[in-house]
Amino acid sequence: MPGSNGNSPSHLYEIRSSAIQGRGVFARRRIHAGQLIIEYAGERISNAEADRRYDDEKMRRHHTFLFTLDKKTVVDGNSGGNDARLINHSCDPNCEAVIEDGKIWIYAKRNIQPAVELAYDYQYERTNDPEDAKFYVCRCGSPKCRGSIMKPARKRRKKTRKLHMPQRR
Numbered sequence: 001m002p003g004s005n006g007n008s009p010s011h012l013y014e015i016r017s018s019a020i021q022g023r024g025v026f027a028r029r030r031i032h033a034g035q036l037i038i039e040y041a042g043e044r045i046s047n048a049e050a051d052r053r054y055d056d057e058k059m060r061r062h063h064t065f066l067f068t069l070d071k072k073t074v075v076d077g078n079s080g081g082n083d084a085r086l087i088n089h090s091c092d093p094n095c096e097a098v099i100e101d102g103k104i105w106i107y108a109k110r111n112i113q114p115a116v117e118l119a120y121d122y123q124y125e126r127t128n129d130p131e132d133a134k135f136y137v138c139r140c141g142s143p144k145c146r147g148s149i150m151k152p153a154r155k156r157r158k159k160t161r162k163l164h165m166p167q168r169r
């Protein structure tokens, strides 16, 4: 289904079955670090509407096409979206999602060789319930995999002695 939307530069990639999960997006040719690959397009909806569309309680594992744009807005790639919605998550990603002027763009983070799967770090917000972890298990297969498609848990700051602390301005 490459090129299903006008802003999908399908000469750069193709859609195939992925070892990570379901379908994925793979480089068709060499992509350079910093190169723009595609916009993450989709319908802009509220958090409440996103919750209505994707009921976590009814899913065995988390599977949505949502991208959080800001505190109020979520982009649903499954409605009016393009091939970007099929880009999987990796804990050691070769792509990154950048928000510019209210739009989401997927850029190459490093040089990507043909046939390599494109992935970015979803950085999903962590939930407060530890039981949810099984819902967000990561299968990216990277040696650096943190085991979850959620953001890394916040590290507790080490206690530091107040004396001799450098002053920050």
Ligand SMILES: C[S@@+](CC[C@H](N)C(=O)[O-])C[C@H]1O[C@@H](n2cnc3c(N)ncnc32)[C@H](O)[C@@H]1O
Binding pocket: 018, 020, 021, 022, 023, 024, 061, 062, 063, 064, 065, 066, 085, 086, 087, 088, 089, 090, 137, 138, 139, 140, 149
């Ligand atoms: C936007 S879809 C990506 C396309 C998906 N592979 C498909 O065929 O529909 C996002 C969903 O894919 C799955 N997914 C993506 N990356 C994953 C990963 N590294 N490990 C496990 N599941 C992943 C999760 O279920 C996630 O909610």
Ligand SMILES: [Zn+2]
Binding pocket: 090, 091, 092, 138, 139, 140, 141, 142, 144, 145, 146, 147, 148
């Ligand atoms: Zn991972």
